Amino acid sequence: MAVVGGGLVGSAIAWGLARAGQRAVVLDEGDVALRASRGNFALIWVQGKGLGMSAYARWSLRSADLWREFADELTGQTRLDVRHERRGGFHLTLSEREWKHRDVLLKRVAAQPAMPPIPFELMDRPSLARMLPEIGPEVTGGSFCAADGHCNSLQLFRALNQGMQVLGSAYLSNHRVDRIEHRRGEFLLETKDGPVVAGKIVLAAGIGNARLGPMVGLHIPVRPQRGQIIVTERTQPFLRYPVSTVRQTDEGGVLLGDSQEEAGEAVVSNPVIAVLADRAVRMFPRLGRLNVVRTWAALRVMTRDGFPIYDESTSAPGAFVATCHSGVTLAASHAFVLAPLIADGRLPPDTFQPFSADRFDVPKAA
Numbered sequence: 001m002a003v004v005g006g007g008l009v010g011s012a013i014a015w016g017l018a019r020a021g022q023r024a025v026v027l028d029e030g031d032v033a034l035r036a037s038r039g040n041f042a043l044i045w046v047q048g049k050g051l052g053m054s055a056y057a058r059w060s061l062r063s064a065d066l067w068r069e070f071a072d073e074l075t076g077q078t079r080l081d082v083r084h085e086r087r088g089g090f091h092l093t094l095s096e097r098e099w100k101h102r103d104v105l106l107k108r109v110a111a112q113p114a115m116p117p118i119p120f121e122l123m124d125r126p127s128l129a130r131m132l133p134e135i136g137p138e139v140t141g142g143s144f145c146a147a148d149g150h151c152n153s154l155q156l157f158r159a160l161n162q163g164m165q166v167l168g169s170a171y172l173s174n175h176r177v178d179r180i181e182h183r184r185g186e187f188l189l190e191t192k193d194g195p196v197v198a199g200k201i202v203l204a205a206g207i208g209n210a211r212l213g214p215m216v217g218l219h220i221p222v223r224p225q226r227g228q229i230i231v232t233e234r235t236q237p238f239l240r241y242p243v244s245t246v247r248q249t250d251e252g253g254v255l256l257g258d259s260q261e262e263a264g265e266a267v268v269s270n271p272v273i274a275v276l277a278d279r280a281v282r283m284f285p286r287l288g289r290l291n292v293v294r295t296w297a298a299l300r301v302m303t304r305d306g307f308p309i310y311d312e313s314t315s316a317p318g319a320f321v322a323t324c325h326s327g328v329t330l331a332a333s334h335a336f337v338l339a340p341l342i343a344d345g346r347l348p349p350d351t352f353q354p355f356s357a358d359r360f361d362v363p364k365a366a
């Protein structure tokens, strides 16, 4: 089995395949690649997800529920602590208009048919201040969800890479796949170091999936969406819970984020950074006294509706695709649920049909 792409999605699947007894080789473009997996905010997030697709809310909650066991197993295997915490998480609003918008969004998500019970609550300012005593005077309210959490996602990335190799899978860096052919039931993957032959493949190449998919009959319409993040110097612990745009890491630094821009270049732009910083300081005034040590931009892997794509090719059976924009949150589901199913060679339609890219093939109105 070959997994194309060694970001968080490919690594979680390769680890899960190896754990299910199916050794894999991961072919990865390497450090020159544009990787969302190195530039994310590390939230394991459920609240607000799934408007328009309750199956996505179920899939996200399932993953968040599996994360403790997932983190413990990775640590047991690699001795790397991925610093998983699940005390719940907040979304804060800075005006009445934002608060109303949040209220409407969460209620619309919850009112959909077949929604799982997501433990969220809308909070006014006094109740918020009891849990987050350092909020600034402009915070009008927010929402809290006990199912949310966070981790150290770079450590997660490292643990998955190390763990998959402990379990017998191989990771080949600088192995960009340029072409894939499906011949007599096998896949021939061309890399600059020569071909690799595999009985099954998983396309997990992030944005690169859009180009690779058609080679095996898969339509994978993903585009880059830029997100920018600010990191402050380390400071004493003051934020017990992650907030959707402000998160104190286990090392003490505070991440402020993150933007959503329709742009294909991973470059930082000052106007966006200024807005992120301004909002964060209004949420927690003490942040205004900290030095910024780093800023970065990274590219999300985004579909038109924002939901993942999981599919198997009908013209080239044995070719699977997995792509999503919340690869940290979904890492546990990818490893524990999706990977064993791929190893068995079948994605059950009751769980996976909603995630097929067929949903984008809507005939144009006459």
Ligand SMILES: Cc1cc2nc3c(=O)[nH]c(=O)nc-3n(C[C@H](O)[C@H](O)[C@H](O)COP(=O)(O)OP(=O)(O)OC[C@H]3O[C@@H](n4cnc5c(N)ncnc54)[C@H](O)[C@@H]3O)c2cc1C
Residues within 6 Å of the ligand: 004, 005, 006, 007, 008, 009, 010, 011, 027, 028, 029, 030, 031, 033, 034, 035, 036, 037, 038, 039, 040, 041, 042, 043, 044, 045, 175, 176, 177, 178, 204, 205, 206, 207, 208, 209, 212, 226, 227, 228, 229, 258, 259, 298, 299, 300, 301, 323, 324, 325, 326, 327, 328, 329, 330
């Ligand atoms: C700013 C920002 C904040 C985010 N915050 C969160 C968050 O809080 N929580 C959350 O759950 N998610 C978050 N995400 C999303 C998360 O980071 C991504 O969902 C995840 O990293 C996607 O992983 P991936 O493996 O699909 O893609 P990538 O990380 O882009 O990796 C793709 C890999 O494929 C390889 N590749 C590409 N083409 C080829 C080829 N032809 N041959 C071989 N290899 C190839 C590349 O080398 C790369 O390693 C965030 C993303 C961004 C940008």
